[in-house]
Amino acid sequence: DAKTTQPTSMDCAEGRAANLPCNHSTISGNEYVYWYRQIHSQGPQYIIHGLKNNETNEMASLIITEDRKSSTLILPHATLRDTAVYYCIVRVAETNAGKSTFGDGTTLTVKP
């Protein structure tokens, strides 16, 4: 599975959009991009995933560049409850039994 690179930490003002970048320059054509977050001491929570096209759900939007070497998770109106560690993972969904390798992630702090 491809490695990912994320900034260690980011701040965002409450009510503004939070844009979390992820680099995955060695991604293969059949690898998906998944995003999870972990709020302090809780189990990680699935947010969104995509292959090529941009995706949106009730929690967030995922923008994947055309060359698929990077992506951005967008929380459109960040709240204090969005303060968490955000993990970007790339992997082939159909192989390796869907196992993921979680790196250190980005600590997002939403400030009033």
Place this chain on the structure above:
Amino acid sequence: DAGITQSPRHKVTETGTPVTLRCHQTENHRYMYWYRQDPGHGLRLIHYSYGVKDTDKGEVSDGYSVSRSKTEDFLLTLESATSSQTSVYFCAISDGRTYEQYFGPGTRLTVT
């Protein structure tokens, strides 16, 4: 929330004693995983299962064994606990379609 429970939620044990952690799901998902998380580290995969009696090792499997005799239960055993196994343990499940993982609340294990 996905129906995943972990037991016990907290445990303190002594070095050299056996410990079994249980993960129980009500989602009938095929895949189940055990991760550990240590301060300053992301999640590291210990073992995973891709069906009843079908298991495989993750990246930090030494000192751990697993069993899955029923779809809904995945057990993690520390045959002889060591202080280095003090950690928070998370169970996760995923289906066989999109492979996003849903995590349990975690078990905090302290080995003294």
